[in-house]
Amino acid sequence: MSTPQRKVIDSRGSFCPGPITDLFKAYRASNIGDILELWATDPAAKSDVTAWARKSRNEILEITDENGYIRLVVKIINKR
Amino acid sequence: MNRRIVVVGSGTGGTLTANLLAKELRREIRDGRVSVELLGEGPEHYFQPASLDVAFKGASPVGFSRDEEGLLDGRVKFIQEKATMINLNERVVTTRDGRRLSYDYLVIATGAEANPDGVPGLKDGSLNFHTGPHNAKKIWEAINWFKGGKVVVAIAGTPHKCPPSPNEAAFMLHEFFRKMGIRDRVEIKFLTPYPRAYPAEKVSHVVESLFKRVGIEVSTFFNIESVDPTKKKVYSLEGDEFDYDLLIAVPPHSGAKVIKDSGIGDADGWVPTDKKTMLVNGYDDAFCIGDATNIPVSKSGVVAHLQSNTVALNISSSVKGLNQSFGYNGRINCPMEVGHRKAIFVSATYTTPPSDQVPSFIKYIMKKSFGKMYWTALRGSLEPVFAFYFGPTTTSIIEQHPIYTTSKLKPAIKGEV
Numbered sequence: 001m002s003t004p005q006r007k008v009i010d011s012r013g014s015f016c017p018g019p020i021t022d023l024f025k026a027y028r029a030s031n032i033g034d035i036l037e038l039w040a041t042d043p044a045a046k047s048d049v050t051a052w053a054r055k056s057r058n059e060i061l062e063i064t065d066e067n068g069y070i071r072l073v074v075k076i077i078n079k080r
Numbered sequence: 081m082n083r084r085i086v087v088v089g090s091g092t093g094g095t096l097t098a099n100l101l102a103k104e105l106r107r108e109i110r111d112g113r114v115s116v117e118l119l120g121e122g123p124e125h126y127f128q129p130a131s132l133d134v135a136f137k138g139a140s141p142v143g144f145s146r147d148e149e150g151l152l153d154g155r156v157k158f159i160q161e162k163a164t165m166i167n168l169n170e171r172v173v174t175t176r177d178g179r180r181l182s183y184d185y186l187v188i189a190t191g192a193e194a195n196p197d198g199v200p201g202l203k204d205g206s207l208n209f210h211t212g213p214h215n216a217k218k219i220w221e222a223i224n225w226f227k228g229g230k231v232v233v234a235i236a237g238t239p240h241k242c243p244p245s246p247n248e249a250a251f252m253l254h255e256f257f258r259k260m261g262i263r264d265r266v267e268i269k270f271l272t273p274y275p276r277a278y279p280a281e282k283v284s285h286v287v288e289s290l291f292k293r294v295g296i297e298v299s300t301f302f303n304i305e306s307v308d309p310t311k312k313k314v315y316s317l318e319g320d321e322f323d324y325d326l327l328i329a330v331p332p333h334s335g336a337k338v339i340k341d342s343g344i345g346d347a348d349g350w351v352p353t354d355k356k357t358m359l360v361n362g363y364d365d366a367f368c369i370g371d372a373t374n375i376p377v378s379k380s381g382v383v384a385h386l387q388s389n390t391v392a393l394n395i396s397s398s399v400k401g402l403n404q405s406f407g408y409n410g411r412i413n414c415p416m417e418v419g420h421r422k423a424i425f426v427s428a429t430y431t432t433p434p435s436d437q438v439p440s441f442i443k444y445i446m447k448k449s450f451g452k453m454y455w456t457a458l459r460g461s462l463e464p465v466f467a468f469y470f471g472p473t474t475t476s477i478i479e480q481h482p483i484y485t486t487s488k489l490k491p492a493i494k495g496e497v
Contacts, residue, residue, distance in 0.1 A: 016280065024303050051301070052301050056317075
């Protein structure tokens with residue numbers, strides 16, 4: 001089993017569906033245990049990622065407002 | 081000295097850019113100081129949005145193709161050869177036949193490729209209307225044989241060409257089965273990776289309300305992981321699964337093979353491009369337009385069209401020594417047919433999101449009219465009409481003045497990019 005990885009996805013400057021699409025791309029390439037950290041300036045990213053995590057049964061570790069962008073940290077605990 | 085402009089790709093963007101350049105630089109071409117060459121793979125030009133009508137209305141693809149050479153300004157040299165390598169550092173494009181075209185300015189308009197092989201089981205388990213009219217026609221045959229059951233419309237990868245097309249497919253299926261008198265025996269399900277039925281929230285409100293009214297069920301956050309053609313099941317990465325009797329799926333898309341082979345794209349083969357000037361990042365003599373770019377706007381013919389204007393202006397300005405730089409404002413304008421001869425338009429720019437929409441017959445007529453005007457538009461002779469409709473989509477970056485037509489390099493009205 002591979003060591004869990006942490007990946008930063010920088011979607012700053014991109015609007016819906018950019019950030020969530022970038023997250024999906026990283027999710028497709030991820031393994032269970034990996035941490036995906038999404039940076040987004042689109043405010044819709046907060047609700048979109050939260051709704052996706054709930055639906056896909058993955059875990060949101062952190063949502064923070066940084067200087068001019070939102071940082072969303074998701075732990076992958078469910079993936080077919 | 082002859083300045084050589086090479087355009088790679090003879091779709092909407094490539095054809096229009098070549099024609100606009102030929103008009104803009106007609107004197108320079110006449111005097112032998114400039115040449116415009118268009119490198120295209122095939123002899124025919126297909127109007128891609130017609131695939132929806134072929135798939136769901138039984139239209140014949142024959143009426144939607146024209147001879148490419150006949151669409152070109154007489155000053156454009158058409159080379160019917162497949163580009164196999166683009167070397168941006170040495171300024172050379174190589175073709176399959178071994179021809180080497182050096183250039184002073186390059187326009188990459190190589191489009192996007194839909195790859196049903198990109199998801200396990202998808203190629204054998206689904207039909208699609210994104211890989212040409214021949215495959216779109218298979219949908220028409222399949223729905224005519226369909227007697228009832230579960231029809232699933234799915235998006236198997238993003239980004240893809242023509243963002244509204246999967247929604248349109250679902251609406252058109254509803255209409256088709258209703259006309260056939262079997263709608264009550266057909267369950268239509270729409271699977272999307274997005275958080276809602278359409279990515280843009282205000283457009284999604286309209287779509288979801290109409291879907292609900294006509295009984296189309298939506299399942300969001302469904303990123304297709306695989307398809308089992310034997311069990312007729314489609315699975316998502318998120319752990320959901322659905323049965324189907326007929327699966328119509330938008331395949332995953334990527335940039336063209338020549339982009340990947342040349343090592344000038346990102347991991348998916350999209351060319352990193354400046355979203356305003358349309359210059360390939362890191363180069364001042366190579367531009368990229370349309371589906372081929374990595375810019376986060378719709379992959380559609382309208383976008384390629386508007387970006388063609390920007391690039392034609394930037395190149396002609398440079399050739400003429402005017403040194404003005406022009407920028408595209410991110411304008412999109414995607415018509416979406418919602419059934420019952422009604423449509424909406426998904427319009428936005430980089431700074432203005434799509435607004436609320438009310439489906440109307442007028443918009444449906446406008447959509448159909450755009451289709452009819454397509455061939456004339458490709459010749460570049462309808463630019464004043466489009467400029468009137470779209471407003472300033474290309475703007476002088478330095479002077480912050482919008483340009484309404486490609487025939488004038490001097491700005492007309494003040495505005496912002």
